[in-house]
Amino acid sequence: xxxxxxxxxxxxxxxxxxxxxxxxxxxxxxxxxxxxxxxxxxxxxxxxxxxxxxxxxxxxxxxxxxxxxxxxxxxxxxxxxxxxxxxxxxxxxxxxxxxxxxxxxxxxxxxxxxxxxxxxxxxxxxxxxxxxxxxxxxxxxxxxxxxxxxxxxxxxxxxxxxxxxxxxxxxxxxxxxxxxxxxxx
Ligand SMILES: CC(C)(COP(=O)(O)OP(=O)(O)OC[C@H]1O[C@@H](n2cnc3c(N)ncnc32)[C@H](O)[C@@H]1OP(=O)(O)O)[C@@H](O)C(=O)NCCC(=O)NCCS
Numbered sequence: 001x002x003x004x005x006x007x008x009x010x011x012x013x014x015x016x017x018x019x020x021x022x023x024x025x026x027x028x029x030x031x032x033x034x035x036x037x038x039x040x041x042x043x044x045x046x047x048x049x050x051x052x053x054x055x056x057x058x059x060x061x062x063x064x065x066x067x068x069x070x071x072x073x074x075x076x077x078x079x080x081x082x083x084x085x086x087x088x089x090x091x092x093x094x095x096x097x098x099x100x101x102x103x104x105x106x107x108x109x110x111x112x113x114x115x116x117x118x119x120x121x122x123x124x125x126x127x128x129x130x131x132x133x134x135x136x137x138x139x140x141x142x143x144x145x146x147x148x149x150x151x152x153x154x155x156x157x158x159x160x161x162x163x164x165x166x167x168x169x170x171x172x173x174x175x176x177x178x179x180x181x182x183x184x185x
Contacts (some may be wrong), residue, residue: 042163
């Protein structure tokens with residue numbers, strides 16, 4: 001793949017860089033701002049080692065080298081968002097988007113849309129055909145976001161344990177389209 005470590009948004013005030021285990025302290029600060037999401041999903045706040053674990057926790061059959069975590073930075077180098085993804089999972093045509101979060105103050109202004117589209121643009125330019133992810137039913141705003149991004153529900157899982165909570169969840173997928181970032185639909 002070309003240019004594994006960074007890609008750009010249409011918005012010139014932000015840039016995206018791949019994160020590595022040495023970036024865990026910076027990522028942990030973002031996690032701590034996003035405890036609303038941890039409470040909704042797991043019923044407990046992110047652990048103090050959540051960011052470290054993000055680099056090591058991979059699905060069966062994958063290695064840490066397949067784990068791509070991207071940080072969204074303001075021009076002043078403050079981390080304001082992240083996407084965690086697995087290359088070629090669950091099959092060689094697909095990237096799995098395991099997590100996407102923006103700092104609460106940044107949400108609802110179109111930044112997540114720009115970040116996701118730039119990510120998909122980057123993936124499709126590398127020949128990726130499909131992107132899949134899971135969303136819990138309880139995350140209504142998150143689910144709506146993915147549907148706005150063009151994802152369709154492909155499967156429903158009636159019950160799965162997350163932390164101290166149990167959720168119904170949806171698997172969603174979308175064909176990656178290589179178009180200019182601002183024209184992805
Ligand atoms: C989901 C998330 C990445 C979307 O990024 P965003 O910048 O807030 O989204 P945008 O402003 O580009 O798009 C707004 C759309 O996303 C949805 N949305 C999701 N979360 C939202 C939030 N907290 N505030 C406002 N809109 C939100 C809405 O459908 C909204 O559309 P609408 O304005 O027509 O209702 C971000 O809100 C976030 O980090 N949420 C917490 C973590 C999370 O839920 N991640 C997804 C896991 S499945």
